[in-house]
């Protein structure tokens with residue numbers, strides 16, 4: 001699993017200047033750190049080999065739903081994706097949808113957003129602004 005942050009920074013939440021600048025620039029948020037951390041925990045044991053060519057792209061929070069965009073999951077069995085979603089949901093305590101890069105996230109969010117999350121989805125900043133740290 002390739003992530004944009006150092007493993008050490010994700011694990012300790014103490015960021016080196018490189019990781020800090022990724023957060024400061026707004027390119028990534030603490031949500032990305034949390035999801036990266038959860039993914040690192042998933043990509044262990046036999047999953048490490050399965051996910052070794054998968055690259056983390058970005059996460060989007062829409063109400064109680066988190067859409068996790070990854071690169072290189074197209075060839076993976078559906079059961080692996082479901083397992084990842086299940087593990088991420090348990091860690092993040094939110095509904096999680098894992099998608100391959102290239103999917104229209106705004107469209108997907110509209111389809112998947114629950115009625116409860118709808119008002120948040122419509123907040124200023126629409127379509128979607130990554131959550132700031």
Ligand SMILES: [Zn+2]
Nearest residue numbers: 006009016019
């Ligand atoms: Zn770092």
